Amino acid sequence: MIAFIDDHRGVYGVEPLCKVLPIAPSTYHAHAARRLDPSKLPARAKHDAALMPQIRRVFEENFRVYGVRKIWRQLLREGHGVARCTVARLMPNMGLQGVIRGKPVRTTTSDKAAPKHVEITSMRIARQRRLHLQGQAVHAPTHVRVTGGKPDPHAGRNWDHRRNADNTRRSAAASTS
16 A cells, blocks of 8 residues: 555645545555654564574575574574564565475365366255155255254254163053053
8 A cells, every 4th residue: 555655646645545545644654754764663673674684594504494493492592582473473574484394295186177166055956856856755954953053963852861761761660550
């Protein structure tokens, strides 16, 4: 958005563009001032700018194989007080990634010729029509109990086996006497 305003500010001006775009003029001016004067950057951005060369140096010195954890540990050994999550945040931004051991696991291979989206509803309707033409009964659920936002497969069933066993014994005893 800042780049768009920079490109068109000569024609339209900053304030009219900011009225159309979801950005306040003061935000645009603050970003422009930070670009011109690096001393106005936030403390986090200043710390990141100072830390990035150190991360790159450790990465390059170790044959470009170190990941987040090892770079973080090496920086701590060298006396740089940095959090592991900071190294994890900066490395992808810098285009750095450690070597992954072994081959990545490939669980699924997709069929390129298959259609991407299959409409399940039309498949169900086609199945019901086919079964109806074959003379088989077509059952459609009319009511499914939902508990906690998910269908309950055990709805209406009593899973207390001891109680069921007691009721069975009582009914058997009542019928014999």
